[in-house]
Amino acid sequence: MTKTIAMAGKGGVGKTTVAALIVKLLSQKGLVLAVDADPSTNLNQALGLPLDDSQTVGRIREKMTEDVSRGTLSPTIVKQEYLFGKIVESLAESKGFDLIAMGRPEGPGCYCASNRFLRTSLDKLVQDHEYDYIVMDCEAGLEHISRQTTRDIDVLLIMSDPTIRGITAAARMKKLIEELRSNVGKTGLIVNRVKGELSPEIKRAIEESGLEVLALIPEEPDMSDLEMKGKPVTDLPQESPLQSKVKEIVESLSL
Amino acid sequence: MEGEFHADMGPQYEGEVIRKEDLYIEFGGPKVAHKFELATVKSPDEIENEKVEIIGPDLDDLQPYDEEKGGGSYPIAVLVDVAGGELDKDAEAIIERRIHMFTNMIEGWYHMNQRQDVWMRINKDCYKKGFTSLRELGEIYILLYTSEMSIIESIQVTIITDEKKIEELLPHALEVYAARDERARTLNDEDVDTFYGCVLCQSFAPTHISIITPNRIANCGAINWFDGRAAAKIDPDGPIFAIPKGELIDAIKGEYSGANAIEAEKSLGTYDRVYLYSAFEHPHTSCGCFEAIVYYIPEADAFGVVNRDFKGETVVGETFSHMAGETSGGKQIEGRLGTGLEQLRSPKFIQADGGLARIVWMPKDIKERVKDALEAKGLYDKIATEEDVKNVDELLEFLEKVGHPWIKGEVELPT
Numbered sequence: 001m002t003k004t005i006a007m008a009g010k011g012g013v014g015k016t017t018v019a020a021l022i023v024k025l026l027s028q029k030g031l032v033l034a035v036d037a038d039p040s041t042n043l044n045q046a047l048g049l050p051l052d053d054s055q056t057v058g059r060i061r062e063k064m065t066e067d068v069s070r071g072t073l074s075p076t077i078v079k080q081e082y083l084f085g086k087i088v089e090s091l092a093e094s095k096g097f098d099l100i101a102m103g104r105p106e107g108p109g110c111y112c113a114s115n116r117f118l119r120t121s122l123d124k125l126v127q128d129h130e131y132d133y134i135v136m137d138c139e140a141g142l143e144h145i146s147r148q149t150t151r152d153i154d155v156l157l158i159m160s161d162p163t164i165r166g167i168t169a170a171a172r173m174k175k176l177i178e179e180l181r182s183n184v185g186k187t188g189l190i191v192n193r194v195k196g197e198l199s200p201e202i203k204r205a206i207e208e209s210g211l212e213v214l215a216l217i218p219e220e221p222d223m224s225d226l227e228m229k230g231k232p233v234t235d236l237p238q239e240s241p242l243q244s245k246v247k248e249i250v251e252s253l254s255l
Numbered sequence: 256m257e258g259e260f261h262a263d264m265g266p267q268y269e270g271e272v273i274r275k276e277d278l279y280i281e282f283g284g285p286k287v288a289h290k291f292e293l294a295t296v297k298s299p300d301e302i303e304n305e306k307v308e309i310i311g312p313d314l315d316d317l318q319p320y321d322e323e324k325g326g327g328s329y330p331i332a333v334l335v336d337v338a339g340g341e342l343d344k345d346a347e348a349i350i351e352r353r354i355h356m357f358t359n360m361i362e363g364w365y366h367m368n369q370r371q372d373v374w375m376r377i378n379k380d381c382y383k384k385g386f387t388s389l390r391e392l393g394e395i396y397i398l399l400y401t402s403e404m405s406i407i408e409s410i411q412v413t414i415i416t417d418e419k420k421i422e423e424l425l426p427h428a429l430e431v432y433a434a435r436d437e438r439a440r441t442l443n444d445e446d447v448d449t450f451y452g453c454v455l456c457q458s459f460a461p462t463h464i465s466i467i468t469p470n471r472i473a474n475c476g477a478i479n480w481f482d483g484r485a486a487a488k489i490d491p492d493g494p495i496f497a498i499p500k501g502e503l504i505d506a507i508k509g510e511y512s513g514a515n516a517i518e519a520e521k522s523l524g525t526y527d528r529v530y531l532y533s534a535f536e537h538p539h540t541s542c543g544c545f546e547a548i549v550y551y552i553p554e555a556d557a558f559g560v561v562n563r564d565f566k567g568e569t570v571v572g573e574t575f576s577h578m579a580g581e582t583s584g585g586k587q588i589e590g591r592l593g594t595g596l597e598q599l600r601s602p603k604f605i606q607a608d609g610g611l612a613r614i615v616w617m618p619k620d621i622k623e624r625v626k627d628a629l630e631a632k633g634l635y636d637k638i639a640t641e642e643d644v645k646n647v648d649e650l651l652e653f654l655e656k657v658g659h660p661w662i663k664g665e666v667e668l669p670t
Contacts, residue, residue: 006486014645024632031274068476069546070624074432076348077369079477085368089285093275113455113477128272147579 010169020046024092027096030132038139047234055090056103093102152183171209188214261385262525273365273376282331284374292333294351307393311417332415339408381504456542460585462522470603474545476595535609543583545593559616
């Protein structure tokens with residue numbers, strides 16, 4: 001059974017960094033599909049993979065629709081198969097994991113049929129590749145989850161920094177997920193860049209949100225150096241505070 | 256026959272994926288410019304039965320993929336030539352598609368896509384077990400073709416890895432594909448007995464059913480008759496299903512008894528008639544996902560077309576989204592037709608109302624997309640866009656000035 005872990009959180013809280021580390025850790029236990037579902041971040045960079053912007057799933061679907069109206073896509077090539085082939089071509093393959101970029105979720109159209117093709121293609125991708133894990137880096141609006149282009153979620157990790165605004169955003173995402181029809185197994189909160197203890201105000205805000213705190217991650221001293229040099233976060237030393245915390249989180253979830 | 260080959264075969268290997276970590280060599284795929292596969296029906300005397308020819312370096316001559324250095328991606332062309340008393344040109348596409356299935360049936364081989372997009376991989380294990388020549392691949396194709404398709408009386412396979420040779424042959428393959436597509440585009444509703452229905456949008460539009468025919472793509476522009484046929488074959492009870500065409504009631508308006516019956520059933524009795532080739536009287540229902548709307552402009556007694564991506568006001572002052580609000584929801588609305596954009600290319604596109612020649616306005620972007628179809632009918636310069644006119648008065652002036660055939664009374668409605 002494939003286990004799906006989704007990462008959510010407002011921008012700048014280190015969501016993509018943690019997602020990349022989880023991908024790396026899980027790839028030692030099984031085959032991982034890393035899904036970049038946040039067009040504003042770059043999970044590929046964090047994982048040290050190049051990625052071509054024209055190769056996002058969103059762009060592939062847009063191009064297919066355009067080619068049909070231009071009369072340049074063969075009428076006899078079944079669109080479901082065509083889309084699947086292009087999605088497989090767009091996979092960035094690495095040791096123990098593959099990366100797929102979703103791109104912009106959708107234009108103004110509703111495109112029931114092409115969304116369905118997309119869903120079917122993603123399901124087939126996971127089934128054929130026999131991924132053990134899917135790790136999704138989601139954008140704040142959780143668009144792909146609400147559009148049901150993604151499967152059910154086993155663990156939803158909501159990230160925040162130790163600010164009231166971050167916790168409020170996290171609480172809103174928890175509510176949003178509950179309102180959607182998606183099945184979510186477990187939801188937990190990770191607070192990143194914690195210096196010392198959480199303030200009483202933050203503690204209260206977390207309590208009110210009803211979110212279960214999975215982990216507090218201390219400020220990572222090596223992070224800014226990596227970011228300045230543009231190196232993948234997976235280059236962080238094994239014993240760094242961030243690495244060991246993420247390891248703890250993964251272990252506690254018994255994935 | 257088994258045991259002769261260095262790989263096992265069977266349907267159990269069809270879902271097998273070869274990731275880069277297991278990759279020995281790949282042919283074609285996104286990294287390779289020149290690649291294709293082509294099946295050709297020939298006369299028996301042009302075929303040396305069961306011959307396999309390899310042109311260019313073979314598997315054991317090529318540098319495999321290396322984790323450090325990369326590489327390992329090579330051009331390929333697979334040519335399958337067949338003969339048989341009952342084979343005709345139409346069989347070529349079907350025979351060619353079997354290359355996909357047959358390659359995937361080999362343990363350690365993987366095949367994706369088709370035509371000039373083809374992509375094949377062989378894994379390390381398979382090579383190690385002794386699968387070191389493409390000749391073996393050709394022999395397996397011959398075995399599988401002759402045992403699964405008795406219509407094939409003689410067959411020869413040529414596998415080319417010499418890039419120059421592939422580059423030289425590729426234009427011919429592209430011509431063959433284009434000719435096939437052309438034949439598919441000229442397939443008409445009269446030529447088939449089965450249409451397809453799609454109710455994917457019924458959660459938004461409970462009385463809507465898209466009727467998909469060779470001459471009519473679904474409103475969303477995503478499902479044509481071939482897609483419908485493939486989907487219904489995989490899941491006949493799914494949201495895309497076969498409709499017996501039934502009796503032809505009106506050849507000009509496009510009324511079929513089979514379409515009427517399914518319209519009544521799926522619209523829960525709201526409608527019991529549908530015209531596939533007209534925007535008047537009983538036009539096709541509109542879901543919420545149509546790519547464009549064909550709308551009646553009374554002052555010109557003609558139609559405009561507006562697509563979803565066009566954000567401005569149309570020539571009648573309404574935006575797409577305003578118009579969509581009135582058109583959608585699974586209703587039949589006279590003079591308002593939700594449609595796929597490719598439909599503008601159909602010879603039966605509102606044929607009862609005058610067809611493409613009755614269109615007087617469309618966004619510039621769409622005009623460019625269907626330019627070839629408009630030029631073929633001498634209409635490209637006759638249709639106004641948002642750059643030419645801002646309102647209906649200006650439109651009428653424009654149409655006078657350019658001499659639009661509908662305004663000049665040159666378009667005769669079919670009777």
